[in-house]
Amino acid sequence: MAGEPITLTELASKDVSILTRVGPKKLDGLRSMGISSLLDLLTHYPRRYLDRTREARIAELQAGEEALVLGRVTSVSSRRVKGGRVMVSAEVRDDSGRLRCTFFNQPWRERQLGATAVDVAVFGRVELFKGQRQMTNPVVDLVGDRTGRVVPIYPQSDAARLTTWEIAGWVAETLRRCGPRGIADPVPAAILERWDLEPRGAAMWGIHAPEHLGDVQRARHRLVFDELLRIQLALVRRKKEMERSSAGIAHAESADPGRAGLVERFVAGLPYPLTAAQERAVAEIGADMARPAPMHRLLQGDVGAGKTVVAVAMLLTAVQSGHQGALMAPTEVLAEQHAAGVRTLLEGFGLDDPASLLGERPLEVALLTGRTPAAERRRVLAGLADGSIPLVVGTHALLSEGVGFAALGAVVIDEQHRFGVEQRAALRAAGPGERVPDVLVMTATPIPRTAAMTVYGDLDVTVLDELPPGRTPIATSVAHHPEDEDAAWELVRAEVAAGRRAYVVCPLVEGSDKMEAASAAETLERLAEGPLAGLRLGLLHGRMKSDDKADVMERFRHGTVDVLVATTVIEVGVDVPEATVMVVLDADRFGIAQLHQLRGRVGRGGHAGHCVLVAHGVLNPDAGERLDALARTTDGFELAEVDLDLRGEGTVMGERQKGRNDLRLASLRRDREWVLRAREAAEELVGDGTGLERHPALVEELSLLDESDEEFLLKS
Numbered sequence: 001m002a003g004e005p006i007t008l009t010e011l012a013s014k015d016v017s018i019l020t021r022v023g024p025k026k027l028d029g030l031r032s033m034g035i036s037s038l039l040d041l042l043t044h045y046p047r048r049y050l051d052r053t054r055e056a057r058i059a060e061l062q063a064g065e066e067a068l069v070l071g072r073v074t075s076v077s078s079r080r081v082k083g084g085r086v087m088v089s090a091e092v093r094d095d096s097g098r099l100r101c102t103f104f105n106q107p108w109r110e111r112q113l114g115a116t117a118v119d120v121a122v123f124g125r126v127e128l129f130k131g132q133r134q135m136t137n138p139v140v141d142l143v144g145d146r147t148g149r150v151v152p153i154y155p156q157s158d159a160a161r162l163t164t165w166e167i168a169g170w171v172a173e174t175l176r177r178c179g180p181r182g183i184a185d186p187v188p189a190a191i192l193e194r195w196d197l198e199p200r201g202a203a204m205w206g207i208h209a210p211e212h213l214g215d216v217q218r219a220r221h222r223l224v225f226d227e228l229l230r231i232q233l234a235l236v237r238r239k240k241e242m243e244r245s246s247a248g249i250a251h252a253e254s255a256d257p258g259r260a261g262l263v264e265r266f267v268a269g270l271p272y273p274l275t276a277a278q279e280r281a282v283a284e285i286g287a288d289m290a291r292p293a294p295m296h297r298l299l300q301g302d303v304g305a306g307k308t309v310v311a312v313a314m315l316l317t318a319v320q321s322g323h324q325g326a327l328m329a330p331t332e333v334l335a336e337q338h339a340a341g342v343r344t345l346l347e348g349f350g351l352d353d354p355a356s357l358l359g360e361r362p363l364e365v366a367l368l369t370g371r372t373p374a375a376e377r378r379r380v381l382a383g384l385a386d387g388s389i390p391l392v393v394g395t396h397a398l399l400s401e402g403v404g405f406a407a408l409g410a411v412v413i414d415e416q417h418r419f420g421v422e423q424r425a426a427l428r429a430a431g432p433g434e435r436v437p438d439v440l441v442m443t444a445t446p447i448p449r450t451a452a453m454t455v456y457g458d459l460d461v462t463v464l465d466e467l468p469p470g471r472t473p474i475a476t477s478v479a480h481h482p483e484d485e486d487a488a489w490e491l492v493r494a495e496v497a498a499g500r501r502a503y504v505v506c507p508l509v510e511g512s513d514k515m516e517a518a519s520a521a522e523t524l525e526r527l528a529e530g531p532l533a534g535l536r537l538g539l540l541h542g543r544m545k546s547d548d549k550a551d552v553m554e555r556f557r558h559g560t561v562d563v564l565v566a567t568t569v570i571e572v573g574v575d576v577p578e579a580t581v582m583v584v585l586d587a588d589r590f591g592i593a594q595l596h597q598l599r600g601r602v603g604r605g606g607h608a609g610h611c612v613l614v615a616h617g618v619l620n621p622d623a624g625e626r627l628d629a630l631a632r633t634t635d636g637f638e639l640a641e642v643d644l645d646l647r648g649e650g651t652v653m654g655e656r657q658k659g660r661n662d663l664r665l666a667s668l669r670r671d672r673e674w675v676l677r678a679r680e681a682a683e684e685l686v687g688d689g690t691g692l693e694r695h696p697a698l699v700e701e702l703s704l705l706d707e708s709d710e711e712f713l714l715k716s
């Protein structure tokens with residue numbers, strides 16, 4: 001075995017204590033930084049690099065410029081200044097001159113820089129003070145007596161009391177000791193060649209001990225690819241396994257003439273032609289459903305992109321093949337609305353029935369929620385169980401005990417972020433011998449494609465990237481000043497006077513529903529007595545009884561309420577075509593996706609929509625950028641990219657615990673193209689599901705994936 005190249009799993013099995021100068025104290029320090037194995041050490045990548053060819057000489061520094069200086073600390077002192085603050089002062093010299101570095105409120109600098117003859121890299125803005133060059137609070141890295149033109153700077157931790165050069169030393173030792181055997185590379189050469197990737201061993205050297213900064217970039221690509229490939233392999237493998245292990249339904253047009261051609265008739269009967277994107281989606285879903293493997297697909301489409309039509313086409317594909325379809329919504333209000341919408345779409349539409357006098361029996365769309373009266377509930381349950389009800393819309397009540405289907409063939413889940421993992425799993429879990437229905441998850445929260453591939457990696461993704469024609473984009477403005485807000489209320493009054501309706505979204509209240517409800521009630525009162533006096537206002541929040549909610553929604557829909565003052569319960573799906581204005585209070589507290597979702601509630605009926613984002617006072621820069629982005633564009637995917645840029649991975653990766661994390665180098669943001677490449681490679685390698693049998697070394701590496709991460713990725 002000794003001659004074989006070293007694998008990552010072997011490195012993971014070797015403890016850092018085998019390295020020289022790693023005694024018990026250093027070992028504790030390393031462990032506290034999450035480094036216990038040689039693999040941990042090798043994947044503790046430099047935070048940045050000092051390029052010594054670019055360093056400045058102290059004597060040549062100009063006041064006002066930013067510069068990087070390498071030198072030796074020659075003296076350190078500290079004293080208290082006004083207000084009790086500690087000021088540490090250090091002198092740094094190179095062979096051309098000296099530079100004073102002053103640190104405020106960093107008392108630990110005295111200890112850090114006080115050791116004898118510390119070599120440091122100092123980066124900061126140069127000032128001149130009484131003829132002396134100095135920097136205030138510069139960035140300082142201890143570099144030790146490293147030679148070489150490019151010096152890696154490692155993330156270090158004060159608590160662990162390990163310096164970057166100690167870490168660099170251990171990394172170098174590890175690489176040297178790997179030397180004779182080399183580091184194994186399990187990725188097939190053809191894949192490496194395709195993207196001009198260097199061997200893994202070279203990449204390890206390149207990232208830790210580069211000769212030129214250019215080496216780092218090349219090494220980084222290879223290592224980023226490796227990280228992403230592992231994740232994609234796990235996801236694609238899981239997806240294929242699921243397809244192979246559960247039996248789905250190969251939906252084919254039924255021979256029953258009553259059911260044949262249902263989808264075609266439905267599409268032909270719509271008052272408008274499908275958009276190209278809808279057509280593509282319907283075709284993709286149809287093709288997928290015709291295959292025997294269960295479909296598991298995500299339909300992403302911006303608000304108003306026309307997902308409902310696609311969903312109904314899917315449900316009818318199941319009915320057409322003699323099965324039943326179900327649509328699940330996250331709330332009762334939404335379920336009712338969907339039921340009404342689907343019924344309208346299917347109005348006058350029936351299953352041919354030669355046995356009936358009229359030659360057709362209506363295609364029933366049943367509704368089942370927690371509020372369905374007992375008698376109706378019994379009737380629906382019986383109809384679902386004997387198959388006489390082909391379509392049902394409901395909340396998660398559809399998943400409750402006692403709901404059985406004669407032949408469930410298709411399930412659409414709307415707005416999946418409101419559904420828990422277990423609920424999705426429950427749908428997938430079929431009894432022995434049962435066939436798993438095809439599942440379509442719809443979301444109006446666009447996430448960038450590459451992120452979707454990582455987060456929903458076990459789902460296929462269909463994107464509706466086109467709005468139906470004639471839609472006027474929602475004009476969005478930001479109200480910073482009280483006058484702007486007054487103008488917003490004027491706009492509300494004008495639209496109401498013209499027979500239209502408005503939403504006012506109340507400030508988000510952290511804490512409890514109860515506080516949020518109270519604040520919504522207060523907002524209503526303030527508006528009713530002030531800027532919206534005389535208009536008919538209605539209140540909607542999460543603490544209300546569902547009957548009351550439905551009641552106020554109904555009145556808003558019918559126009560006996562002009563302005564709906566609501567919390568974010570209206571975020572999802574509420575559809576009142578006459579609503580043309582939305583005013584969001586304290587909009588800076590909301591996220592981009594949420595605001596985009598919210599404003600999608602207006603301007604759905606052909607009249608231009610307006611959205612005013614009210615945000616008073618000084619905003620933090622991120623909030624400012626968020627609101628500006630919303631005012632600038634209505635393209636949900638563009639906004640999703642902005643969101644990813646502003647918030648980073650956290651947005652899409654959810655709340656992952658800090659620390660261990662499979663993405664050490666890769667960033668879903670910066671490395672978008674590598675996500676696509678890794679996905680492509682993973683699909684190629686997994687093939688029909690058995691492909692990985694030929695790559696045991698790659699499979700072995702999958703065991704290195706952080707289990708909690710994997711669970712997160714596969715289940716979210």
Ligand code: ADP
Nearest residue numbers: 272273274275302303304305306307308309468
């Ligand atoms: P989403 O659920 O994606 O937000 P909906 O399915 O509610 O969007 O559709 C929004 C509106 O667009 C509906 O009023 C619907 O009737 C209309 N619509 C859908 N598809 C088309 C189309 N191809 N052409 C014109 N209007 C369409």
Ligand code: MG
Nearest residue numbers: 304307308573
């Ligand atoms: Mg919708």
